[in-house]
Structure formats: structure tokens, C-alpha cells
Amino acid sequence: MCRTEEDREPDEKPDPHAIDDAEDAAAGDRGDAAAFTSLLEDSAEELYEQAPCGYLSTLMDGTIAKINTTLLNWLGLPRDRVVGRMRFTDLLTVGGKLYHETHFAPMLQMKGEVSGIALEIKAAEKKRMPVLVTSKVKTSDDGEPLLIRTTIFDARDRRAYENELLRGRQAAEEARRQAEESRRRAEADRERLQEALAVLQQNLLPAELPAVPGLEAGSYYHTASPDLLGGDFYDLFPLGSDRWAFFLGDVCGKGPQAAAVTSLARYTLRAAALHDPDPVTVLTTLNTVLHERYSNGDPRYCTAIFGILEPTGEHVDVHLASGGHPSALIQRADGTADYLPTPGGMLIGILPWAQFTPAHTRLLPGDTMLLYTDGLTEARVGPDRALYGDDALRTFTTRQPSAGPQALITALSGLLASFGDGLDDDTALLALGIPAPAPVSEDRT
Numbered sequence: 001m002c003r004t005e006e007d008r009e010p011d012e013k014p015d016p017h018a019i020d021d022a023e024d025a026a027a028g029d030r031g032d033a034a035a036f037t038s039l040l041e042d043s044a045e046e047l048y049e050q051a052p053c054g055y056l057s058t059l060m061d062g063t064i065a066k067i068n069t070t071l072l073n074w075l076g077l078p079r080d081r082v083v084g085r086m087r088f089t090d091l092l093t094v095g096g097k098l099y100h101e102t103h104f105a106p107m108l109q110m111k112g113e114v115s116g117i118a119l120e121i122k123a124a125e126k127k128r129m130p131v132l133v134t135s136k137v138k139t140s141d142d143g144e145p146l147l148i149r150t151t152i153f154d155a156r157d158r159r160a161y162e163n164e165l166l167r168g169r170q171a172a173e174e175a176r177r178q179a180e181e182s183r184r185r186a187e188a189d190r191e192r193l194q195e196a197l198a199v200l201q202q203n204l205l206p207a208e209l210p211a212v213p214g215l216e217a218g219s220y221y222h223t224a225s226p227d228l229l230g231g232d233f234y235d236l237f238p239l240g241s242d243r244w245a246f247f248l249g250d251v252c253g254k255g256p257q258a259a260a261v262t263s264l265a266r267y268t269l270r271a272a273a274l275h276d277p278d279p280v281t282v283l284t285t286l287n288t289v290l291h292e293r294y295s296n297g298d299p300r301y302c303t304a305i306f307g308i309l310e311p312t313g314e315h316v317d318v319h320l321a322s323g324g325h326p327s328a329l330i331q332r333a334d335g336t337a338d339y340l341p342t343p344g345g346m347l348i349g350i351l352p353w354a355q356f357t358p359a360h361t362r363l364l365p366g367d368t369m370l371l372y373t374d375g376l377t378e379a380r381v382g383p384d385r386a387l388y389g390d391d392a393l394r395t396f397t398t399r400q401p402s403a404g405p406q407a408l409i410t411a412l413s414g415l416l417a418s419f420g421d422g423l424d425d426d427t428a429l430l431a432l433g434i435p436a437p438a439p440v441s442e443d444r445t
Helices: 016-039 044-049 069-075 094-111 156-203 255-275 279-294 389-399 405-418
Strands: 054-058 064-067 113-123 127-139 145-154 216-222 232-240 243-251 302-312 315-323 328-331 337-340 357-363 368-372 427-433
Touching (some): 069 113, 094 113, 127 156, 216 405, 243 368, 255 279, 255 302, 279 302, 279 315, 328 389, 337 389
Antiparallel strands (some): 054 064, 054 145, 113 127, 232 243, 243 302, 328 337, 368 427
């Protein structure tokens, strides 16, 4: 409970230490108040002249009637050269004057106030100074305009920030433009490469199979990747004396190196067949050429079937040999299908000497012989991604009607398409056969 002087006992004396503390606290409060009060003793004139922004007042025609020291310092001009002698537009750059005349002044006249307009003034040392300008018209009691009061803020830091943002945006746009240009060039290069690869691939395969009297032929080539040259090849060509040669093979690898081997193998087989058409001899010649060409540090090899067709009356005798290639599949006119065994045939080009297996068959009307590369039987199918396999191909062929090579090739191309991404290797198909005789309609007349 606080006690007054009247409440103090007569013989009780005041505490001198308490009196000193109270006097010190009071003195400190008076000092703080005095310091704070001194901060508020700036005159209105001083606040106007030394404000952190520019102030000026102009007559309605733009003549400057009053201007503060801050703005004069920015302009680098004495007061007597500005007040009563210059207009507000004289402080602006050429672009600022045009904007003032076409936008700023009309808006100010219409609205009586314009806020935050970005302009440039002619600062000291002939420099441009970006500013933000706000103007307001002062009117009389009866609404007549008297003068224009204008506040000008230094926008140099803001302009520098905006310029930095602009440079960043321009840099980003340039990077985007360069990336887009690089993408377009890459796409153009890719298209040119694919066109070149397609032309080269076509040169490694016959443009079309020749017409063989009494014989039907069909072919199909599936490219697993449009960006890589395939290593599969086939051909059918005449040997003279009513005999025809055929071959189908598969070079190990892809790309330009495999294409080079494919080209060499294809033309070697054609040349060897013209010299000596015996199938085993032809494959032996190819083995010698590939081994001599690629035995030093970069071995290359292939598999192939080469054969001779000899039409005789209503049938065609087929003599062939295989070098490590999948066996030919024969679809008979009676609806059966089975492989023509060629066991023991070795890969072509691995060893200086290789053994090749000969085989013989006869095609009757309605029979078709199918040659294929292992991209077909090694396709991955089903949920467990199992190999398609030889048995599945035989079953599929058996279920197809004996309608000739073209019909079988069409059915097999549909099968390849159904494998989707399970078919990850190039696949070549060559079918040869004798068309079945057309049924004779009975004359009921």
C-alpha cells in the first residue's frame, strides 16, 4: 500500500536512496522526451526542401513555381534557372515530353490526378534518370484549377532491377531460341539420316522380286529400329537354263559395319552362284571371303541359306545348303507343314574352313517354302515374355490355308505386327511356291 507524507509516522524519516533513484528515473524520462521532441522540431520548409523525393509545383501551363532542393540536386541546376523560367516538360527527356503531351497531360486534365507514371528526367552531367511521377491538380473552393503539385521518386534502383529482370528474360528467351533451333536442326539431321539409311537399306535388298514362270514368290522385311541398318538380306535371281537362285541370310550386328558385311555377302553370293551354282560351293566361297576380310581384329560372320530352283513340268526341284541358319519350313498343299532339316551347318566367316549341310525337296502345286531370319522365332510373346519358337511357327503355318506364298507372307506380316515390342530384331521373310491350280467349275448346261 502506497503511503503519502500524511500517512508517514511522525518519527519516520524518508529513505535517501529511494529518493535518489526516483529523481534519476525522472531525469532519464525527461531526457528521452527532450530527444524525441527535438526530432519533431524540423520546420515544414526543411521537410519540403530535404525530402527523400522531389517536389515541385507548376502553374497550369506547366511553368515551375516552386521546386525543392532534392530535385534541384538531381537536376544539377540552380533554383534561379528553374523557378519561373522552365516548364515541367523542360526537365524531361524527348521521349518523356512526347509521353507527357500525348498521355500524361490529357489524363491529368481529365482525372485531376495521375499516379506512378514512369518517365525520365535530364539529370546532372547530361545523364538520364528514371523516375516515377505523381501529379495532382489543386483547385479553388469553386473548383477552378490553380496549380499542379508533382511528386517525383527516384526509380534508378527499380530501373536497374527491371533491367536485370529484362536481361534475365532475354537470356532465357535466347537460350530457349537456341534450344529450339538445336532441336529443329537435330530433327532435320535425324530425318536426313533416316532417309539415307532407308535408301541404303533398300540398296541391300532387291527393289522387287523377279517374275519366275510357273512360280510365285513373296517377301517381307521388318526393321526393328529405323535408326539402324539391319543385317538381314535375301534375293532371287536367274542363273540361265531355266534355273533360278535364291538366298536369305542374317549378318551378326547392326549399323554401318553390319551393312558393309551384308553388301559383301549379297554380292559374293550372286557372283559365286554365276561361277558355280552348287549350294555348298557357294557358301564355301562366302565363308572364305568373309574370313579373309574380317579375320584381323574385327571378326564378322553371318548365317545363310542358298538354293537353286529347277522347274520341271508341274513341280520344282529345290537344292539348297545351310550355314548355321534356321531350317526352311515347307507348307504342303494338303495342309501340313514341316521343316526341311539341315543339321550341322556352321556359321559363315568364323573359321577358315566350314561345313555346310545340303538338302533337297520338291515343290508341287499348292506347296510353299518359307525362309526366315530368327527375329521371327526369337520374338518375346505372352505375359512371361517367352520365345515364340519353331513349334509355334509350324503350328501357325499349318493353320493357314495353302493359298500360296503371297497369302502366307501376308499372314506372317500380321503375326509380326501382333508381337508389338516383343519383336526387337529385324526379320526377313522369303516365300517360294507353285500356285495351286484354279478349281474347275462344272458346266451344268
